[in-house]
Amino acid sequence: xxxxxxxxxxxxxxxxxxxxxxxxxxxxxxxxxxxxxxxxxxxxxxxxxxxxxxxxxxxxxxxxxxxxxxxxxxxxxxxxxxxxxxx
Amino acid sequence: xxxxxxxxxxxxxxxxxxxxxxxxxxxxxxxxxxxxxxxxxxxxxxxxxxxxxxxxxxxxxxxxxxxxxxxxxxxxxxxxxxxxxxxxxxxxxxxxxxxxxxxxxxxxxxxxxxxxxxxxxxxxxxxxxxxxxxxxxxxxxxxxxxxxxxxxxxxxxxxxxxxxxxxxxxxxxxxxxxxxxxxxxxxxxxxxxxxxxxxxxxxxxxxxxxxxxxxxxxxxxxxxxxxxxxxxxxxxxxxxxxxxxxxxxxxx
Numbered sequence: 001x002x003x004x005x006x007x008x009x010x011x012x013x014x015x016x017x018x019x020x021x022x023x024x025x026x027x028x029x030x031x032x033x034x035x036x037x038x039x040x041x042x043x044x045x046x047x048x049x050x051x052x053x054x055x056x057x058x059x060x061x062x063x064x065x066x067x068x069x070x071x072x073x074x075x076x077x078x079x080x081x082x083x084x085x086x087x
Numbered sequence: 088x089x090x091x092x093x094x095x096x097x098x099x100x101x102x103x104x105x106x107x108x109x110x111x112x113x114x115x116x117x118x119x120x121x122x123x124x125x126x127x128x129x130x131x132x133x134x135x136x137x138x139x140x141x142x143x144x145x146x147x148x149x150x151x152x153x154x155x156x157x158x159x160x161x162x163x164x165x166x167x168x169x170x171x172x173x174x175x176x177x178x179x180x181x182x183x184x185x186x187x188x189x190x191x192x193x194x195x196x197x198x199x200x201x202x203x204x205x206x207x208x209x210x211x212x213x214x215x216x217x218x219x220x221x222x223x224x225x226x227x228x229x230x231x232x233x234x235x236x237x238x239x240x241x242x243x244x245x246x247x248x249x250x251x252x253x254x255x256x257x258x259x260x261x262x263x264x265x266x267x268x269x270x271x272x273x274x275x276x277x278x279x280x281x282x283x284x285x286x287x288x289x290x291x292x293x294x295x296x297x298x299x300x301x302x303x304x305x306x307x308x309x310x311x312x313x314x315x316x317x318x319x320x321x322x323x324x325x326x327x328x329x330x331x332x333x334x335x336x337x338x339x
Contacts, residue, residue, distance in 0.1 A: 005309070006333045008195045008332055012192065015194050016097055021194065023197050024196040024197040040197075
């Protein structure tokens with residue numbers, strides 16, 4: 001079984017891209033509608049491979065993917081209906 | 088939201104190791120000086136990057152163990168050596184005071200405790216999951232707040248306890264802090280509870296009842312966190328008040 005860590009582990013990689021902490025942002029899963037902080041996603045790929053995959057803790061569908069190359073970062077958020085940023 | 092986190096993009100900073108404290112045979116606390124450190128909240132973490140002479144670089148996340156004080160630029164990390172790990176054996180066995188690594192942070196604005204928070208706090212640690220919870224205990228003492236804290240710390244044997252002396256001292260001196268250590272493999276002489284995994288009875292006896300509405304922080308290996316969070320929810324704790332941090336692995 002592949003091991004996962006929390007969405008909190010996305011904090012560093014995401015702060016490379018965003019000016020605010022994204023892990024405390026509330027997201028809504030496109031597959032099951034569950035809302036919760038990005039920090040609560042189940043993140044795979046932290047110990048191997050080229051990218052990180054964040055899955056919904058409720059239904060296990062992919063919420064976001066982050067792939068880093070030497071020159072670019074690709075962020076795929078197809079599994080999130082919305083991200084709510086507290087201002 | 089982590090409004091305290093400065094709104095700018097994150098950059099790598101040079102961090103010089105100033106001091107090493109042995110915690111157990113496999114874990115050291117490393118105190119780095121990071122010029123310009125912007126401060127942090129307990130529960131936040133940093134990424135550490137090592138770069139080899141051939142340019143190969145690799146990075147790992149570590150929880151911050153220290154409370155921030157604004158008169159210095161020190162950041163303490165407690166690193167457990169993972170035998171086949173790529174980064175932790177270097178940090179524990181090779182890195183000496185005066186040597187440098189790159190560090191960026193602090194990051195993470197969700198698994199944090201703020202001294203202004205008034206709810207009682209229950210900290211549940213599995214193995215080296217105690218590190219960010221120790222930062223909360225230290226920050227509480229430093230802010231001189233009296234919010235009641237309880238730590239339930241599950242670890243294998245007496246020799247595996249991180250911060251053993253400090254926890255013993257704080258349990259006596261920090262008013263409103265209770266510390267309970269649950270041993271899973273072997274207990275010290277004269278210890279009443281037989282060795283075994285954390286149970287609902289342990290949390291009922293040493294934690295807070297759900298109707299106190301405590302803020303709960305659970306940190307440890309993935310399996311431990313799942314099990315502990317299930318016990319807490321079964322006992323009636325509101326899932327929204329339970330914050331978890333899983334770091335993978337199986338060391339508790």
